Amino acid sequence: MNWMDFNKTGDFWKAWQDSVNGASSQRQATTDPMKDWWNQQERFWKDAMEKTTGMLGNQPDLAKQWQDMQGNFMKQWMDMAQQAVTKTPNMGTGPSDMWKQFALQTETWYADAFKNKLPEQLRPHFQTYMDMYKMFTTQWENIQGMVKNGLVEPKMIWQMVNPSQYADAVGKVMGFKPMKDLDEVTRQANQFFEQMREAAMKLFPAAEEQALEMNEAFTNWSNQQTEQFFPFLKSIKEAMNHNLEPYLQVAGDDTQTEVLRSLKEMQFSYLAYIHHSSKLQKMVLDAGAQVLPTMMQEARDSFNKEHEMPSFDTFFTDYMNRLEDAIVETMHTEEYTATQNEVLASGAKSKMIYDEMLENIFKDLPFMTKREADDLAKETTQLRRRVRDLETRMENATAQMNGSAAKATPKEAPKAAPKAAAKVAPKVEPVASSSEEMISRIGKAEKGAADDLKEIKGIGEKLEGMLNEIGIKTYKQVAKMDDAVYVMIDDLIPAFKGRAKRDAWAVQAKKLLKTKSLV
Amino acid sequence: MANWTDNIVEKVNTAADAIKNIGDINEVDVATAPREVVWEDGKVKLFHFTREDKPKAKTPVIISYALVNRWAMMDLQPDRSFIRKMISEGIDVYVIDWGYPTRTDRYKSMEDYILGDLNNCVDYVRKAHGIDKVNLLGVCQGGTFSLIYSALYPNKIKNLITMVTPVEFADNDGLLFKWSRKMDVDTMVEAFGGLIPGDFLNSGFDQLKPMNKMRKYFGFNDVAKDKAKLMNFLRMEKWVSDSPAQAGETYRKFIKDLYQQNKLAEGTFELGGQVVDLKKIDMPVLTIFAKDDHIVPPDSTKPINKLIGSKDKELLEFPGGHIGVFVGSRSQKMLSPAVAQWLVDRDK
Structure with missing residues (x-):
């Protein structure tokens, strides 16, 4: 450790001060403790450098003094931060706890800055990483305690480590929407479709009162709705609620029948989707569930021999790797492939029926529907293909003509150089x-x-x-x-x-x- | 005591550097090698990379990248750029930019890509340079396209290079292959409205190693404290997230005919009314595969050399993964010079 290192620390505090000042609406209130602290730091370092020629570690008294100073500052900063920047969790009492807290805070602080530089689509991945890291840091003391005391039976582990936290973490990694209670989710989905059907049946004779009723049903449903498993259903609700209602009122009777039929079909395929997804999620969660108990058992065995715990980083990295191995192994099974395809197919089917329903509702109205746009796209592609075909034929014909012309009058170079002609003079x-x-x-x-x-x-x-x-x-x-x-x-x-x-x-x-x- | 202090100071210093570096970033730039558009049709463009000196090989090379993700991978950062290295090794380089398909392209098929765009680009370069044959370098899916093209137009291709290119879709244990074999692709294409979103394709790749998308952030503070490392990290992130959608018809045929029925390797693949016979490929061929490729495993790449009719053919193993082929330091030091030399040797 040398003076340069401390210099950098100083710069850091300065930058931090600026940033805190900038972020705070209470600029006045935050400046003084910072300035005061900064002056203290400067005096201290000047003094310390003179006395120790850079080796702080050799001077326990000075180190203690510095530590206290940091502690005081941290207290001030935390008070200030609580008001001005962010809510701070309860802190320990000693300076060491404060530093730990500070380190975490800092990490979060620049993790946020880092996240904002990532492309939009990848930010959730980074967030997942941060969540998992945080979950592990909060559990780390538990895990160590259990390993040291030999409490490594899976049952005990799952009492200390919350299984739903595990499910959330793995779910995030795999991109699952967490589904805690399949029966409840199924019941809600069924209820939703029933309401939709009733509303659609009432709606067609177009009474304002009934439209309002439908609105209410949707609103109630979406308010009760707490599971995150229904984004797709939410979109149906929104489409029906905000966009389609007026059109449904002018749509013909046969449309009503079609819409009701679509709703029924969608209900079945969506339920299938829920069930297959649940099965898939369970397969993955089960596969990974063994990893932590196994690793803790191993840590226990080696602790018995070496009396040492692996470092947090080692344990965390190892856990990620082994969790992945376990999941990938499951993904290689035939059953997983089959289930995944069921999930894809049933999800896709729900979406298709939904699209079809919209098409039906819109068909009498003066808009271009998706199907019509598709027809246009198809026609355009076919026309391009024909043009290409004709171009090729024309080029071949031109090449032939030029070829025979060239033979007849060899001095004349081929003009308007055709593409397919094999040899063309440099441009x-x-x-x-x-x-x-x-x-x-x-x-x-x-x-x-x-x-x-x-x-x-x-x-x-x-x-x-x-x-x-x-x-x-x-x-x-x-x-x-x-x-x-x-x-x-x-x-x-x-x-x-x-x-x-x-x-x-x-x-x-x-x-x-x-x-x-x-x- | 000393350790404890050291630890804190180190932590604060890392944070200081990281925050300064992160704050300094305004733009993450990729694909910066100077180039110009020389041909375009619809969303597809042909770029020619500008060079100051005369190329060592008079025959230029056209790069046909995959429709998945973007060719920027080959020029990710100035000091790790397959394309720049090829240029500095004396090769005249073109790259086909397939663009970002939209729903109007849902019926664009492999026929349109290969017999249309790819053929037009080849013809443009032949004409612009006054030559009969060009060099073709295909990457991944773009490599499969190049194989098909070279089998149909062997008279227009002087040398063919395929990089991490799948051709044998049946006999391998790759997860992507396993999953695709049983996928109901018709339903998928229909449900996505004829345009397979880039996010869907990406999530498929992500699942192959589910932790990869998080593992890379481990120790991000050590990355962030080093400006150059941070920029490179962000460039890769930018590339990963830049994923065009794929035209439904092309996707359907690629999955059905190749992943599911392995038609190309079995000699029954048809395009534009013609059966594609890989034995008709008679020009020199360089097949490059990555040893640890989990997206296109070596088992699906290596058979190329058995299926083609060429006498002059070489198989090159790259020690790394699917992406390392283009951005790893080994790629920069060994692979691109070797590829360039291979082309120079066959330029007579």
């Missing part, structure tokens, strides 16, 4: 010849004339520059473009292939010319 040469040809079709730009081609949709600064380079500068020229010119431009500027035609530059340029002549 500079054909560019020169066919840009001339292209200009001959649309005419040269008048001397000094230049329009803002960026006005044409689809042309940006870069493309404008490239067009200028091959001699295209005015709307007048662009307005003269036809399909043949578009093909030449594609060849001259392959990076923007197809754009001229797609955005119908000529049409746009004609319009711009008109506007220009009006001004």
Whole structure:
């Protein structure tokens, strides 16, 4: 340990002070103890360095003095923090406890800063890690005590270590929604669907009173609803409640039948989903449950021999690894694969029925439904495929033509170089010849004339520059473009292939010319 | 007493550094090697990496990355970049950026990717360089695409490199393979509305080693106290979370024909009305697999060299995992130079 180390500590406190000041609305109140403490620190270190030439450890009195000083400061800080920054858990009495507390606080503090730099989607993973770490630190003393005293029977362990904490932790790691009581969850789900059905039946004759009743039923249900297992059902509720109700009122009678049928089907597949999920969760939890007792038994055995406990980090890392091994082993079984596929399939099916229900409700209304959008997407893809096919055929035909032309008049190089032609001269040469040809079709730009081609949709600064380079500068020229010119431009500027035609530059340029002549 | 004090001072110092480093970060940048778009169609782009000197090999290489996650993995940070290293070793590099499919792409199929985009990119490069054949380097799923393409157009590919590329889907114990074999893919595609979300794919990969997503945070304070380590950590995090969705039709065929029916290895895989015969691959082939790959296990990669018709073929084992192939220091020191040299040797 040297003076530099303490210097850094000093900087840290300063930064901390700034941050606390910044975070606090009670800026005035926090500044003074900090300043006071900082001055004390400075005096102390000056003194200490003179007396010890850097070796604090050799001077127990000084170390004690420093420790007390830290302790006092911690007290002040904790009081202040309680008011201004965050709620602080009850602290121990001695400076050592305070430091422990402080270390934890600091860790949380910069863990939060760190978390905010992670991509949004990964923050829950980090939070899970922090939760698990925290859970383990809080249990660590229990675990040590039990190992030292030989209380390592699984039964005893699960009395000290809360099984639901274990289930929560593993659930988070695996991305499970925790499901504590399958019967209760099932009952709630059934009740929900019953309410939905009743509401849907009442709703169709469209009375305002009944709509209100339905609203109430949903609200009650979602208020009672405490399990986190129902995000999907919640979304149904929200869709029905906020978005669909007015449309349901105008939908036809046959829609009612369809919606009721969908609800029934959804109920079955959703129940299946719940049950398969529960089975899957149980498999994983059971697989991992042996790990802690086994590790504690081993720790006990080695404690008997060596009279030493593994360090927290070692134990924690080891636990994570072995828990993973146990879970992965289960995941390799046929039963797990089958169950997982059941979960996926039943969950997916519920979602599909839900989508279908929405489609039915919306079908008489003047919106484009998902199904219609899908049809469009399908058609577009097929058209692209046809274009590709035609392009290939055209290229082959052109290549053949050029091939026979080349044979007839070998001096003439193939122009408007076709893509599929196997050998094409390096790009500079054909560019020169066919840009001339292209200009001959649309005419040269008048001397000094230049329009803002960026006005044409689809042309940006870069493309404008490239067009200028091959001699295209005015709307007048662009307005003269036809399909043949578009093909030449594609060849001259392959990076923007197809754009001229797609955005119908000529049409746009004609319009711009008109506007220009009006001004 | 001394230990106790040391411990605290160390802790505070770590915190001091960590907080300063964390506070200093404004942006986490990946894929920074200079490049330009030379071709684009819809959401797909072809990038050409700019270089100052003349390449050692006159035939450029096109990288076809997987549709899962992004090619940024190959240029994650300046000092650990497969692409930069290839460039500095004298290779002219292109990369296909498949973009981020949306629901309008739900019917985009493997045919569209391979016979459309990939073929167009190959043609662009052939034309731009005035050459008949280009080099193709496929990664993971993009490697499977490259194998299929090279079998259909052996006349356009000079040399083929596959990295961590699955081809044998039946005989291996990989969890992903096990699970996919029995998955009801039709229902999944339908339920997801024809677009398989990146999060769903990622959660599948995560499950293979469930603790990985937390294990990496263990000792994050030691990472955070070192600015360079912290940045690299965050770059990897950025890459992991950057996961495009996958077009439903492509996913369906990939799972059904490959994961479930192993058609490519068995010689019955069809694309655009043609049966793909891997024996038609006759150009030099370099097959790279990672020894500890738990996503694409060696058993699914190594058979490539038995299935193709090439005489000049090499199998290269990389000591590491699926991702280490691109970002590990060994990759930087050994693998990319070896790949570059392999290409230079076959450039005549």
